[in-house]
Amino acid sequence: MRYYARKTGFYLVALWAAVTLNFFIPRMMPGNPVDILMAKLQQRGGTVGPSVRRSYELLLGADHSDSLAQQYLSYLNNLLHGDFGISVSAYPAKVSDVIGQSLPWTIALVGLATLISFVLGLTLGALVGWKRGSWLDSIIPGTTVLAAVPYFWLALILAALLSSTLNWFPLLGGYDVTYDIGWNWDFVSSAVQHGILPALTIVISSVGGWLLGMRNMMVSTAAEDYILTARAKGLRNRRVMIRYAARNAALPSVAGFATSLGFVVSGSVMTEQVFSYPGIGGRLLQAVENNDYALMQGIFLVITVAVLGANLLVDLLYGLIDPRTRAGN
Amino acid sequence: MTTQLPLPDGLADLPPGAPGTTAPPSGRRTGWRAVLPTWTPKLAIGLGLVAAVALFGLLGPLLAGDPNTIRNIGLTGPSGDHWLGTTQTGQDVLDQLTRATRGSLQIGLFVGVLATALSALVGVVGGYAGGLVDEAFSLLSNVMLVIPGLPLVIVISGFVPAEQRGSWTVVLVLALTGWASAARVLRAQTLSVRNRDYVAAAKVAGEKPWRVICVEILPNLLPVLASQFVFSVVAAILSEAGLSFLGLGASNSSTLGTMLYFAQNGFALQRDAWWWFVPPGLIIAALGCGLALVNLSLDEIINPRLRRPGRRRNTPEKADRSPNHAVRSTAA
Numbered sequence: 001m002r003y004y005a006r007k008t009g010f011y012l013v014a015l016w017a018a019v020t021l022n023f024f025i026p027r028m029m030p031g032n033p034v035d036i037l038m039a040k041l042q043q044r045g046g047t048v049g050p051s052v053r054r055s056y057e058l059l060l061g062a063d064h065s066d067s068l069a070q071q072y073l074s075y076l077n078n079l080l081h082g083d084f085g086i087s088v089s090a091y092p093a094k095v096s097d098v099i100g101q102s103l104p105w106t107i108a109l110v111g112l113a114t115l116i117s118f119v120l121g122l123t124l125g126a127l128v129g130w131k132r133g134s135w136l137d138s139i140i141p142g143t144t145v146l147a148a149v150p151y152f153w154l155a156l157i158l159a160a161l162l163s164s165t166l167n168w169f170p171l172l173g174g175y176d177v178t179y180d181i182g183w184n185w186d187f188v189s190s191a192v193q194h195g196i197l198p199a200l201t202i203v204i205s206s207v208g209g210w211l212l213g214m215r216n217m218m219v220s221t222a223a224e225d226y227i228l229t230a231r232a233k234g235l236r237n238r239r240v241m242i243r244y245a246a247r248n249a250a251l252p253s254v255a256g257f258a259t260s261l262g263f264v265v266s267g268s269v270m271t272e273q274v275f276s277y278p279g280i281g282g283r284l285l286q287a288v289e290n291n292d293y294a295l296m297q298g299i300f301l302v303i304t305v306a307v308l309g310a311n312l313l314v315d316l317l318y319g320l321i322d323p324r325t326r327a328g329n
Numbered sequence: 330m331t332t333q334l335p336l337p338d339g340l341a342d343l344p345p346g347a348p349g350t351t352a353p354p355s356g357r358r359t360g361w362r363a364v365l366p367t368w369t370p371k372l373a374i375g376l377g378l379v380a381a382v383a384l385f386g387l388l389g390p391l392l393a394g395d396p397n398t399i400r401n402i403g404l405t406g407p408s409g410d411h412w413l414g415t416t417q418t419g420q421d422v423l424d425q426l427t428r429a430t431r432g433s434l435q436i437g438l439f440v441g442v443l444a445t446a447l448s449a450l451v452g453v454v455g456g457y458a459g460g461l462v463d464e465a466f467s468l469l470s471n472v473m474l475v476i477p478g479l480p481l482v483i484v485i486s487g488f489v490p491a492e493q494r495g496s497w498t499v500v501l502v503l504a505l506t507g508w509a510s511a512a513r514v515l516r517a518q519t520l521s522v523r524n525r526d527y528v529a530a531a532k533v534a535g536e537k538p539w540r541v542i543c544v545e546i547l548p549n550l551l552p553v554l555a556s557q558f559v560f561s562v563v564a565a566i567l568s569e570a571g572l573s574f575l576g577l578g579a580s581n582s583s584t585l586g587t588m589l590y591f592a593q594n595g596f597a598l599q600r601d602a603w604w605w606f607v608p609p610g611l612i613i614a615a616l617g618c619g620l621a622l623v624n625l626s627l628d629e630i631i632n633p634r635l636r637r638p639g640r641r642r643n644t645p646e647k648a649d650r651s652p653n654h655a656v657r658s659t660a661a
Contacts, residue, residue, distance in 0.1 A: 148617025153610035
């Protein structure tokens with residue numbers, strides 16, 4: 001129980017840190033984002049009442065009468081009510097609505113691709129680590145190369161090759177815009193078709209890391225006494241590999257899966273930029289280009305909360321599958 | 330982890346790096362040689378790749394012409410005059426490439442040094458001090474680890490106006506967001522070194538804490554530090570390339586990322602101008618690959634079980650497993 005309380009406490013602290021960071025970043029930076037925002041808003045024909053200005057000031061900071069502590073409290077209060085302000089680039093939509101539209105795309109695409117890459121990498125890594133010294137070892141340098149290639153460059157080249165030249169997949173976007181969004185066959189099949197190429201690039205660029213980590217742990221585990229015992233008992237090689245070695249070797253990778261979720265979201269920014277995918281990462285970049293500070297901050301918070309939540313979930317699961325972690329705390 | 334072999338009595342006064350004099354003929358690797366990686370093809374290829382890219386970045390700009398010269402031969406393929414062709418505005422791609430390689434290397438090095446120093450400060454001091462300091466430091470690094478890095482960097486870059494976004498801003502931001510995982514690994518290693526007998530002996534002898542850390546503990550962390558440094562350099566070069574590609578990089582510098590940004594914006598892909606967008610990526614890949622191979626060799630020092638059987642060194646102690654390290658490898 002103490003383990004779970006400790007973990008939950010940690011993520012609460014992390015969440016608080018992220019929220020506070022989000023509060024202080026615009027206040028520490030040069031320039032006056034509130035004025036830029038108000039100017040943009042007026043260009044778009046928005047009515048700029050004092051209440052709008054006030055909510056931006058709370059979010060981004062400006063010189064006025066309130067003390068920093070008061071600003072901080074009102075900012076927290078606004079966040080608790082889910083009030084992130086109004087987006088300038090998608091005026092007059094609220095920031096929370098814009099985020100709500102783009103989040104499912106990212107979760108579906110990047111989540112699925114990451115899961116596939118994780119499973120594939122672990123399976124291959126277990127095999128390569130178990131058969132050390134065989135021809136399978138030659139896979140390792142390949143994964144090193146893949147890990148060193150900048151993701152967006154790989155994605156660009158794959159896109160040029162598979163989409164522009166060979167015409168196998170559509171190049172840009174998340175779906176064919178002629179269809180209505182909804183659970184109908186046309187839309188779903190077009191979304192799947194648009195998703196394959198981005199997913200492929202994610203899997204190719206990330207599978208190497210999982211493979212290498214799993215392979216290293218597999219090599220370490222293969223030297224354990226209980227593996228020798230299992231062999232001495234005359235168990236079949238396959239059974240020793242899967243039930244005795246791989247299950248133990250996978251533990252750090254499962255923990256690493258949580259840490260890598262942050263990298264997943266980061267990767268999604270690049271993926272969505274290269275393929276103009278309608279997800280949250282692409283939105284973040286649009287927000288930056290348009291000086292849409294409210295949307296930027298909202299997206300950063302949502303991404304952080306998602307990553308923290310996923311981490312917490314994996315940590316709690318980890319306590320369940322590896323009792324030693326609970327005892328250690 | 331390499332155990333520091335005790336120096337023979339007569340040599341204890343010599344500085345550990347004294348050239349060539351300390352190796353006894355028995356084949357035992359003593360002093361610094363025990364810390365250096367064994368010479369393997371992997372290491373040789375890695376060092377070769379890194380050296381080639383470094384030389385290209387160092388000497389290239391001296392030999393190349395002005396990368397900004399505009400000519401009226403836009404987007405022509407490789408030829409005798411322009412080995413790697415020209416960009417949309419007729420600038421020589423090879424000239425640009427040398428300058429960009431230098432820029433990327435500089436940023437990678439600066440960030441690597443800064444991030445490693447930060448992580449050593451947090452990880453080693455925390456791990457050695459223990460108690461509240463350790464709790465606070467590891468909480469800090471764990472929090473930094475779970476807050477997604479690239480979105481944070483993007484948000485920070487978004488708030489800094491483009492004209493004020495110089496190389497140093499980018500270096501600082503990348504270093505401040507990139508030290509956490511190295512700090513965790515260093516802390517784990519410090520914890521295992523801290524309880525060794527010679528550290529206890531140094532404490533009993535009345536050495537001050539900073540001396541124990543700098544003289545007794547840090548030398549034993551060298552392989553780990555080196556490997557974390559290499560990691561940070563690779564990560565920094567990749568993130569900087571990413572940032573510049575997104576148009577959020579330093580405004581006054583030219584790096585491989587900015588080259589790719591201009592290539593993308595000049596529709597190099599759509600116009601099949603492969604000579605423009607392929608070389609920058611290849612250079613990053615070659616550098617990253619070389620550094621990764623060097624790191625694999627370093628890994629084999631830290632975790633002797635990864636060495637191939639039959640090429641064992643004289644490290645009689647069973648190495649402790651470092652699961653943290655495995656996790657770090659997957660994350661990279």
